[in-house]
Amino acid sequence: MLDFAVTDLLLILTVGSAVGFISGVFGVGGGFLLVPVLHIGLGLPIQIAVGSAACQVLGPATTSCLARRLTREDLRIPLIVAGGITIGVYAGATLLHSLTSGQIARSGSLGIHTGDLLVLSVYLPLLLTLGGFSLWEGQRALIRRPVRTGWVAHWRIPPTVSLSAFTHGPISIPVLSWFGLLVGFLAGLLGFSGGLLLLPGLIYLLGLSWSNAVANSIAIVWLIAFQSTIAHAWHGHVQLSVVAGLLVGGTLGAKLGVNFSAGVSPARGRRSFGWLALGTAVVIAAKLVALLHSAGAW
Amino acid sequence: MLTLLHADDGPHGRMPLLTLFPGYFLLPLADMPATGPATEPRALWQRLLFVGLCLLLPVVWGAIVNRMFDLWQRRPTEAGDDRIFPEYQI
Numbered sequence: 001m002l003d004f005a006v007t008d009l010l011l012i013l014t015v016g017s018a019v020g021f022i023s024g025v026f027g028v029g030g031g032f033l034l035v036p037v038l039h040i041g042l043g044l045p046i047q048i049a050v051g052s053a054a055c056q057v058l059g060p061a062t063t064s065c066l067a068r069r070l071t072r073e074d075l076r077i078p079l080i081v082a083g084g085i086t087i088g089v090y091a092g093a094t095l096l097h098s099l100t101s102g103q104i105a106r107s108g109s110l111g112i113h114t115g116d117l118l119v120l121s122v123y124l125p126l127l128l129t130l131g132g133f134s135l136w137e138g139q140r141a142l143i144r145r146p147v148r149t150g151w152v153a154h155w156r157i158p159p160t161v162s163l164s165a166f167t168h169g170p171i172s173i174p175v176l177s178w179f180g181l182l183v184g185f186l187a188g189l190l191g192f193s194g195g196l197l198l199l200p201g202l203i204y205l206l207g208l209s210w211s212n213a214v215a216n217s218i219a220i221v222w223l224i225a226f227q228s229t230i231a232h233a234w235h236g237h238v239q240l241s242v243v244a245g246l247l248v249g250g251t252l253g254a255k256l257g258v259n260f261s262a263g264v265s266p267a268r269g270r271r272s273f274g275w276l277a278l279g280t281a282v283v284i285a286a287k288l289v290a291l292l293h294s295a296g297a298w
Numbered sequence: 299m300l301t302l303l304h305a306d307d308g309p310h311g312r313m314p315l316l317t318l319f320p321g322y323f324l325l326p327l328a329d330m331p332a333t334g335p336a337t338e339p340r341a342l343w344q345r346l347l348f349v350g351l352c353l354l355l356p357v358v359w360g361a362i363v364n365r366m367f368d369l370w371q372r373r374p375t376e377a378g379d380d381r382i383f384p385e386y387q388i
Contacts, residue, residue, distance in 0.1 A: 055352050062360025067367070197330045226353065233352035234345060240355060 001025045012127025012242055016056075016249025023250070026273040030250065031057055031192030032127065035119070036280055040287045042197065044242070046116045047100040050191030051237030054228035056246040057193040060254070061222040067180030068218055077208075078219035080173060085223055088184025093231030096189050101235075103170065119190060120291070124188070124284050130196060131277030137200075138200020138271030165216070168207040179206065180220075187224045188231060194224045 015037055023030035038049035068074075100115035137147050152175060153168035160170035179201060187194040195217055199226050202213040232238050 046338060056356055058353065058356035059360040059363070062357045063364045063367075066361060066364040225356075229352050229356070230349055233349040236348075238348075238350065238352045243352070247356060251359075251363055 001282075007252055008289030009241070009245055012245030013249040015042065016246040017253035017256075018249075019246075020081060020250035020253025020255075021072075021257040021260070022253075022276065024159045024254040024261055026257075026269055026276065031187075032123075032190075032196050032277070034246065035140075035191045036123065036284055036287075037062065038242070039116070039119075040283060044239075045100070046113065046119050047096055047232075047235070047237045048239050048242070050096060050119065050189070051235070052239045052242040052246065053191040053231030053264030054187070054225065054232050056243045056250065057221070058225040058229050059247045060250065061218070061225045064218045065222050068215065070215065070219055074161065074215045075219055077176070077216045078223055079109075080161070081176050081183075081220060082223055084177040084182075085184035085220065086227055088181040088186075089188035089224060089227040089231055092185040092188025092190070093228065093235065094188075097235040097237070100237075112291055116291065117288075120284050120288050122186070123190060124281055124288065126190075127277045127281035127284065130200070131274045131281060133200065134270045134277060136274075137204075138267045138274060141267035141270070147204060149204050152205050153207035155281075165212040166206065167209060171206060176206070183220075184224060184227070188228055191228070193221045195221050 015034075019030040019033050019037060022033060034053040034237060035046075035049045036054070038044045038053065039046050044052075060219050096115055096119065099118055115154070140147050150166075150168040153166065153171060155172055157172040157174045159174075160172050162170045183194045183197050183201065186192075186197065198217040198220055199213055202208040202216060203210060208216065229238065
């Protein structure tokens with residue numbers, strides 16, 4: 001029997017509150033912070049950190065869906081990308097499971113957990129890219145030179161569909177599906193909600209307006225969280241005690257964070273988020289260096 | 299460091315997971331299949347029930363939170379009210 005002390009529950013509640021607070025301040029999901037904090041800070045195995053973080057996302061995602069009262073039109077794009085998301089989430093979660101169990105759990109001569117290595121190695125460039133982009137985009141917004149949107153909207157690989165939400169004309173269904181596949185794969189592998197990629201992706205890659213991107217991302221995040229929970233729970237990677245603590249702490253922290261952030265301009269908020277993502281990337285880089293150093297890789 | 303899990307444990311080597319959940323005795327399930335693939339009917343059902351529970355817990359929590367905020371903000375719930383709820387997480 002494993003030991004689960006009250007102090008552990010308090011620790012999880014504190015982590016959930018802190019991450020929820022930061023999420024509330026910056027208006028983003030906390031999944032990208034949760035996994036590094038649970039794994040690096042609290043020492044949870046990477047697959048449990050990923051699975052539990054993915055499962056807890058379903059709570060706030062459900063609240064957002066119910067509160068937003070999505071219309072039928074809000075579900076159109078999420079259902080189009082749902083096919084890609086399903087395959088992506090399954091592939092990501094299965095890859096993580098195969099790397100954290102069985103004979104390939106440790107990489108050959110180095111003796112490093114390959115799951116840890118892969119997840120942290122994917123997180124690092126992802127957070128560096130998103131952090132750098134947020135700083136650049138926030139700076140451009142502050143000097144009133146907004147970044148152009150719809151970078152891949154002109155890739156009209158048939159079949160295409162004309163939707164009023166897209167400001168750059170007809171959008172390619174394969175491009176939408178591949179976008180869903182990529183986001184789903186990363187969400188399944190890394191345990192975050194996908195919102196981190198969805199909002200900039202829908203706006204800057206696909207050319208959705210801000211309000212449409214928010215409404216669509218809420219529904220897509222719920223789909224991702226639902227499928228990630230199934231995939232990770234099936235492999236036994238969800239720790240319900242951790243999920244419960246994160247849900248309670250995260251709700252309280254998020255409410256405080258939303259109140260705290262009132263009055264901060266969106267552009268400044270995105271710049272602050274950029275620094276937060278870069279700071280998290282530095283912590284992950286330090287962990288990777290420590291992992292490789294302890295294994296005698298150099 | 300937390301004491302409830304150890305980095306060297308395999309994903310199925312430390313079950314039952316649910317016995318770690320405070321108040322697990324309220325749940326209809328006791329644990330997850332301890333080892334091996336979910337080929338046996340009992341292991342398969344346990345796995346399916348665990349997946350269902352993992353889906354139910356956050357969804358119920360999310361619905362309760364939404365209801366609490368409705369009551370807290372004294373917001374009517376009938377259709378047609380389209381005030382924006384603070385999206386603290388997406």
